[in-house]
Amino acid sequence: MGLAHTPDRATLLDIYRKMTLIKQNDEKSRAIILSGKIPMVYYSPRGQEVIPSAISVNLKATDNICTIYRGTHDMLAKGVPLKDLWAELAGKSTGTCKGKGGPMHITHPASGVLVTTGIVGSSLPIANGVALASQIRGDGGVAVAYFGDGASNIGAFHEALNMAAVWKLPVIFVCQNNLYGEHTKYEKTTAAKRVADRADSYQIPGVRVDGNDPLAMYDAAKTAIDRARAGDGPTLIEAMTFRFYGHVFGDADRYMDDGEKKAAMANDPVPRFRQWLIDNGHSSDADLSAMETAVGKEIDEAIEAAIAAPFPDVAELRKDVFAEEIPA
Amino acid sequence: MENAAASKSQKVNMIQALNMALHEAMEKDKNVIVFGEDVADPEEGGIVGVTKGLSTKYGELRVRSTPISEQAIVGAAIGAGIVGMRPVAEIMLMNFTTVAMDMIVNHAAKLRFMSGGQTHVPITIRTATGSGLGVGGQHADYYEAWFAHVPGLKVVMPSSPAEAYGLLLSCIEDDDPCIFVENTLLYFAPGTPPVPGTRIPLGKANVIREGNDVTLICYGPHVAPSLAVADALSQENISVEVIDLRTIAPWDKATVLASVAKTRRAVITHEAVKPFGVGAEISSVIHEELFSQLKAPVQRVGAPYSPVPYSKPLETAFMPGIETIKAAVLKTINR
Numbered sequence: 001m002g003l004a005h006t007p008d009r010a011t012l013l014d015i016y017r018k019m020t021l022i023k024q025n026d027e028k029s030r031a032i033i034l035s036g037k038i039p040m041v042y043y044s045p046r047g048q049e050v051i052p053s054a055i056s057v058n059l060k061a062t063d064n065i066c067t068i069y070r071g072t073h074d075m076l077a078k079g080v081p082l083k084d085l086w087a088e089l090a091g092k093s094t095g096t097c098k099g100k101g102g103p104m105h106i107t108h109p110a111s112g113v114l115v116t117t118g119i120v121g122s123s124l125p126i127a128n129g130v131a132l133a134s135q136i137r138g139d140g141g142v143a144v145a146y147f148g149d150g151a152s153n154i155g156a157f158h159e160a161l162n163m164a165a166v167w168k169l170p171v172i173f174v175c176q177n178n179l180y181g182e183h184t185k186y187e188k189t190t191a192a193k194r195v196a197d198r199a200d201s202y203q204i205p206g207v208r209v210d211g212n213d214p215l216a217m218y219d220a221a222k223t224a225i226d227r228a229r230a231g232d233g234p235t236l237i238e239a240m241t242f243r244f245y246g247h248v249f250g251d252a253d254r255y256m257d258d259g260e261k262k263a264a265m266a267n268d269p270v271p272r273f274r275q276w277l278i279d280n281g282h283s284s285d286a287d288l289s290a291m292e293t294a295v296g297k298e299i300d301e302a303i304e305a306a307i308a309a310p311f312p313d314v315a316e317l318r319k320d321v322f323a324e325e326i327p328a
Numbered sequence: 329m330e331n332a333a334a335s336k337s338q339k340v341n342m343i344q345a346l347n348m349a350l351h352e353a354m355e356k357d358k359n360v361i362v363f364g365e366d367v368a369d370p371e372e373g374g375i376v377g378v379t380k381g382l383s384t385k386y387g388e389l390r391v392r393s394t395p396i397s398e399q400a401i402v403g404a405a406i407g408a409g410i411v412g413m414r415p416v417a418e419i420m421l422m423n424f425t426t427v428a429m430d431m432i433v434n435h436a437a438k439l440r441f442m443s444g445g446q447t448h449v450p451i452t453i454r455t456a457t458g459s460g461l462g463v464g465g466q467h468a469d470y471y472e473a474w475f476a477h478v479p480g481l482k483v484v485m486p487s488s489p490a491e492a493y494g495l496l497l498s499c500i501e502d503d504d505p506c507i508f509v510e511n512t513l514l515y516f517a518p519g520t521p522p523v524p525g526t527r528i529p530l531g532k533a534n535v536i537r538e539g540n541d542v543t544l545i546c547y548g549p550h551v552a553p554s555l556a557v558a559d560a561l562s563q564e565n566i567s568v569e570v571i572d573l574r575t576i577a578p579w580d581k582a583t584v585l586a587s588v589a590k591t592r593r594a595v596i597t598h599e600a601v602k603p604f605g606v607g608a609e610i611s612s613v614i615h616e617e618l619f620s621q622l623k624a625p626v627q628r629v630g631a632p633y634s635p636v637p638y639s640k641p642l643e644t645a646f647m648p649g650i651e652t653i654k655a656a657v658l659k660t661i662n663r
């Protein structure tokens with residue numbers, strides 16, 4: 001295939017474990033919303049599992065990401081603990097953000113999730129600042145900004161790419177191109193044939209990769225991350241993918257072409273990679289099944305704990321606005 | 329479609345009323361154009377369907393789904409407005425207006441004045457917001473006080489479907505930039521259908537309910553709870569006059585001051601954060617003009633000084649409701 005980097009067996013299995021975690025977490029999220037037990041606004045990442053999984057195996061625990069409302073896959077791949085995540089989704093005091101942030105703003109610095117934004121395009125400029133600090137301190141850290149195809153049309157994208165390029169920041173811009181921004185098709189709103197082409201304007205590497213192919217994604221990620229760590233500056237990666245459950249959960253998908261979603265779902269990257277691992281002798285059906293069962297159990301436990309956990313006290317409204325509590 | 333719904337139930341919701349207004353405006357004046365994210369029919373005519381049918385009827389030359397580029401959306405509205413069109417730009421949620429602040433504040437608001445009246449910006453920016461839907465800190469803010477603080481912008485917030493219809497048409501036909509703020513919870517509440525062709529003038533408040541003891545000033549989503557408070561207090565022989573401001577900037581001082589001169593007590597309520605909110609300005613003016621006539625200090629109701637929280641109990645505590653409004657009214661009469 002002509003890839004510069006290929007993951008070893010342990011890494012391949014790590015990528016698959018992350019993908020499984022994301023897929024099952026999504027299935028359980030949709031089920032729990034439908035059950036009414038945890039009502040929440042939910043932007044499903046199902047179908048986009050490969051991208052952060054193949055990237056995160058190249059990141060250190062101390063590396064940081066900035067992501068978006070459609071970001072549970074990015075968070076889980078980076079290592080946000082399930083219990084903390086689920087308690088936040090349920091709005092509980094034990095959540096990552098004490099229940100104050102919610103699904104669109106999960107934050108967990110301990111695992112390198114510094115910002116989750118609900119504003120299109122805002123992850124990029126902030127990731128630049130995180131990378132700038134690493135550059136100044138010389139700590140070898142890299143930052144990843146995740147965002148969608150639609151975000152490449154907002155000013156913040158262009159400003160951030162230019163600044164990262166002139167300052168040679170250790171940042172990787174990862175555009176998860178799922179072909180739609182809300183209900184609008186990519187071609188209708190984007191002049192560039194490929195988001196990756198936009199890197200040319202800023203004279204940085206821009207690569208388009210099949211974001212549903214773990215090996216290609218791993219290769220592109222490792223190349224970009226190595227380059228950033230070596231002090232050679234940013235890369236724009238455009239990872240091609242598709243979201244299986246529309247923009248927001250409950251979306252009727254009427255703006256899509258007939259069969260478009262079905263075709264993407266038939267090409268589900270998760271079972272495809274599973275089969276590839278077995279066919280190539282990296283694992284067995286039994287071993288993978290055991291891992292999948294264990295992952296499912298872990299998620300179930302996190303959900304149960306979230307449901308049982310207490311809600312925050314209303315006094316919390318006066319805390320964390322500033323460092324000092326606001327007097328009652 | 330909206331007509332069928334109207335005749336069946338005799339009620340329409342705000343989405344349908346706004347849709348009627350946009351159809352009427354586009355039909356009447358070919359200079360009216362509509363653009364924003366997802367607004368055309370292939371994209372389902374807006375996230376809740378306010379712009380449904382417009383692109384099919386008037387064509388994608390006049391009705392366009394845009395890139396996610398708020399700055400470019402408002403900039404294009406300004407440019408087209410200067411040369412005589414009447415753009416209605418949609419910024420999906422009020423929080424996203426922040427991305428277009430330069431265009432709104434430095435340009436739309438001031439071009440008339442800075443050009444000595446040679447140019448003007450007859451645009452309407454439709455946007456929506458509201459807490460109560462569990463969307464957290466970046467999708468439910470109210471910035472009406474920010475915009476009201478910028479000379480040159482008109483700020484309008486409708487309280488019912490019929491109000492939305494009449495006020496939106498007035499904004500579109502107005503020669504200055506209007507920020508038209510829809511409420512995400514009110515979208516789905518049914519109300520009396522608008523009478524086609526009616527306009528509700530900008531800058532004129534609506535005395536919805538007359539009373540003698542206290543004036544309760546409100547707008548947008550706080551009109552219904554204010555009326556409920558007035559109802560409840562009438563059981564206790566307290567007579568509350570309720571004023572729907574309709575236009576926040578420029579606000580109808582004459583109507584408000586005349587009412588408070590009569591009742592000699594006033595409360596202002598809004599869903600926006602209380603400190604530095606619209607209530608502060610209105611309260612100050614009442615004190616400046618009517619201090620010696622007041623029987624009690626003017627009271628203000630608003631959300632606490634915090635970003636909109638996600639967790640349900642926190643969000644409920646954050647949103648001022650009927651009980652808070654009622655307590656503020658009672659405070660003015662020492663009960």
Ligand SMILES: Cc1ncc(C[n+]2csc(CCOP(=O)(O)OP(=O)(O)O)c2C)c(N)n1
Nearest residue numbers: 070118119120148149150151180181182424
């Ligand atoms: C500045 C801004 N404008 C509009 C929105 C509303 N909005 C939320 S997600 C979205 C689509 C984003 O599409 P894309 O960047 O492709 O990401 P995807 O959701 O497909 O992952 C829009 C328009 C927003 N959150 N922020």
Ligand SMILES: [Mg+2]
Nearest residue numbers: 148149180181
């Ligand atoms: Mg997209």
